[in-house]
Amino acid sequence: MLFIRSVILVIISFWGSAPGQWTDAAGPDIKTIAVTVDHPALEDGPEEMSLRQVFEGGASSYFFLEVESVLCADHICKVVPVRLFWDNYGRYKRYELEPGVELEKGEGLPFEKEDYEQLDRILANEESALRELSYADITQTKVHGEVDAMSGATALILSDQESIEGATWTCFTLWHWVHGEMKNKIREAYALTLEQRQLREMLDSKEEEMKLFAYESLAYREDLEEDTEWALLAQAPRLTLEEARIICTAQAKWPLDFRVQLSQSLLTNPAEAVRLISLETIDKNEQEEEFKPLLFDHLETISSLPEADKVLNILGRYGPLMSTEVDAMQEILKEKDLLITRRLFYFLQNQKLSASQQSVMDDFYRQNSHYL
Template identity: 55%
Template sequence: MLFLRTVLFTILSLLHSVEAYSYQKDTTSRKIALTVDHPAFMDGPREVSLVQVDEEQAASYFYMTVESVLCADHICKVVPVRLYWDSFGNYIKYRLEEGVTLEKGDGQPFDEDDYIKLDEILTNKNAALRSLAYSDIIQTKVHGEVDAMSGATALILPDDESIEGATWTCYTLWHWVHGEMHHKVREIYAATLDQQQLVAMLGLNDKEKVKFAYESLARLNELDNGTKAILLESAQSWDKEIAAIICPAMQNWHVSFQTGLAQELLSNPSSSARLLTLDAISENKELSSFRSLLLGHIGSTDSFLEVDKTIEMMGRYGELYEGEVDALQEVMLRENFLIARRLFYFLKDQSMTRGQQEIMKEFAHENTERL
């Protein structure tokens, strides 16, 4: 095991010194100016320079040179670190300039295990560092000992998720890798793809790339007919994650497509996906266009939460039509009493025909003790 780690460190060291700031042949690159935020920025977002590299017959990648640690007290040793992402915003590697080393507390340089561990920490998109605020790092002790420029209280991190004496460095670099830059890279790459390429990506057996394609389509204001057809065809099979991506974007598209897509989503077997759809409809500027769809959904679902949410939206239309009252009374007389009671209290203040009023009176009489 020790031999393997030594070999890995040797490889990393060679890459640090040789590959770090060089290009392969047949590559093109462009600099992209961005404004991004970082949890350690005390003065808000800053402008940075990201580089996109395209290699012939290979996937493009991105890199950016950052400070190894964002140190408010200007006491830490700060060195440039180059971070690399693939086209989907995933971390690839970090590199240092030749002769540059990272430093821990008390001026101790990183050893070979530290460099390997840092790479492992940056690879872990769900690291404990994700949930920490910058103040958690600068005001606490980490690993039970005073970390560089730390305060007095204890902060416990798993041994494999931070480097003792270098928590600031781990925190700074991890949030560069997995924070706002992750999303910026994805958006930039998506802008280089057309709708046909994104739709083709939906058919891949790769969950992350499929998610990327849906996110990219959700940012578009105009969809071509082929894209619309694919979304309509697949909507009933979307899980909660995909529904959460597409539903908020619906109001950016033509209302006829919105209603068609909502109809498919309300037939999705996932209650979570259906509730997300209802949330999107509730916030839609074209709420009136969904009236018949909402009425039909009340009659097709056994979910009280969905019925309650749908009734709230129906209430915004004002007085119901006679046919709508008939349809809702039919649902009210079914066996699901929770839904029936909710409908009863919604309907009792509506204008009704004499026959509809009789139905309400009979229902109230039969369920006096339960209403």
């Protein structure tokens, strides 16, 4: 159950300058999807709700969800239904109220036109300060500096752009519905309506949000088409860090031969952070020998100590090196930055070395002992 202080009256929102608009919730072009979502004001945990997906011309167009204007358990608040709308990517579009329904703010005052417009702006702001507030912040404090004579609550100040005075609880409730778990539910639902061909086309979009969505959607797929695999291999050398995280997280469900190719392609990315993420993913592959050749190849091109350290840690778990592999590493001793060669020197010290290989190590030590 939800408990709010009697001094905090509840409000809710209506869409901009179009009072009375109310979209049909059923029809041949509307699909109802059962989703389970949480909200910071749901004391009893996640609830099952009916998300509606609207199709136009056979294609998904937008989503909407009917919620209560405020989550209020002790019946002090005026609670009315509000419909929240998102585009296919889970981005807020607008909100609606039933014709004749009004939202209220402090002391039972109805929303004015400016309040409805302000609520729309608040809900559109993904980075709102409401993100950082908790249920307790809203129900146990005042957020516009109002005096609470009954509780002596400490004031928590929000700007007029972040909330509507007397309606903060409504703003909080609706904002967290808009920008909470529902966004990912919408993106997942939209992805299911698309073929891999359509997702591949999105990979070349200039809109970063669309590209991220395509990578997320492909990450859910276990059976990638051959053209999709080629597209990902082509994109890997220029992935952003966020895109690389998505793809690397998904690799576990894909075939081993493709994972090896993808890792090899990711290791050519100019961003060190992307290469490190790829190495961390390889590190989780339980010593699969297929990755060993590409790690040796990468070691020859490395100019970063963190990368060299990660590669050597992985190689160390494959067991003793073959003699030819020791020879290859000793060639790198002659070429790399001192920090990298020092790390490599100590790695090779733990390997079984031939007499000639030990001689190389001794020479390196004599020349660089003051750095080792």
